[in-house]
Amino acid sequence: MYKSQAEKREARRKAFGDFLRSRRERLTPAAVGLPAGVRRRTPGLRREEVALLAGVGTAWYTWLEQGRDVRPSAGVLAALAGALMLNPDERRHLFTLADRSFQNATALNSETVPDALIRMIDGMRTQPAYVLGRRWDILAWNAAAVHVFGDFARLEGDARNMMHLLFTSERHRNLLKDWNEVAQLSLAMFRADSALYVGDTDFERLIGLLMEKSAEFSAWWPRQDVVQQPSTVKRIQHPTEGLLEFEYLNLDVTQSPGMRFIVCTPRIVSDQR
Structure with a gap:
């Protein structure tokens, strides 16, 4: 049975949030220059730490991971990609899940000729x-x-x-x-x-x-x-x-x-x- 457009958008947002969370959990504070602190219960970085590194609000970043209906701009996506230390393939995947053109991502990064x-x-x-x-x-x-x-x-x-x-x-x-x-x-x-x-x-x-x-x-x-x-x-x-x-x-x-x-x-x- 085919999904409706609304169901497809919801599934895409969920996939986007899941991808963000997976990239966040693989990073350590030391990898991004943050102190480890104490009583760290979650693997990898905390949501507020990613939000701080990307320059966005913690609540808003949490909504992204939760798959809520918010539309991050190309600039915000590039900032998140930098905060999460994504490689080029991961950056492209992030933009695809967010239904944004990857062309816009390159405008914020240096260009290297193969x-x-x-x-x-x-x-x-x-x-x-x-x-x-x-x-x-x-x-x-x-x-x-x-x-x-x-x-x-x-x-x-x-x-x-x-x-x-x-x-x-x-x-x-x-x-x-x-x-x-x-x-x-x-x-x-x-x-x-x-x-x-x-x-x-x-x-x-x-x-x-x-x-x-x-x-x-x-x-x-x-x-x-x-x-x-x-x-x-x-x-x-x-x-x-x-x-x-x-x-x-x-x-x-x-x-x-x-x-x-x-x-x-x-x-x-x-x-x-």
Whole structure:
């Protein structure tokens, strides 16, 4: 017999509470830097200790474990995951049980490019390739990308971000033969991506910075244009190599939600200046 939607939600809340309790009971106070105290009757941490570590109320945390009908935000779930020292698989499971997108969890944690992906892009000798984070920060790149676009290692902070580079770097603008079209398409893709992280302070800070630094970004951002990850052709007017034409392939990194792998496959190499 199939359960009703209400029964399914109740079962999910119970599973969520059971999972929280199991992770709490496996931790010791010493593991999270708390004193052991005396007369500890329950295994692992107490509820009030988890609440303290996560920055939430004890009663509210108790309701979560009891499976009551409360809806923790992505930020609260990330705080609970940190307090309970969950690994990436456990974090994803926690968000799934809470019926929240795991994409939102990654916004609160640092991004690490898988070693296998780094080795793969390093092995690409003729194809510029790089990895973008959820906010389009440039996380990894190969020697071919440095040859075509410049050394990303010389950029720091917000400057090592593809949208920042696209809209504030005169050198990067001059590289792109069709900057106007590329910039508008990229902005629409970025807006579509940023919808997953509404309220994220890092996104808001970057958008505010670009609104101040770029007249084009300031004019185009309010249009609300959106588009999903098309593969496209870009023409590069390189200072020493002449006109280069690349087919861009934009791939999701499934092990790291929000991360993108960009491969630029050469189509035309010309001496046109």
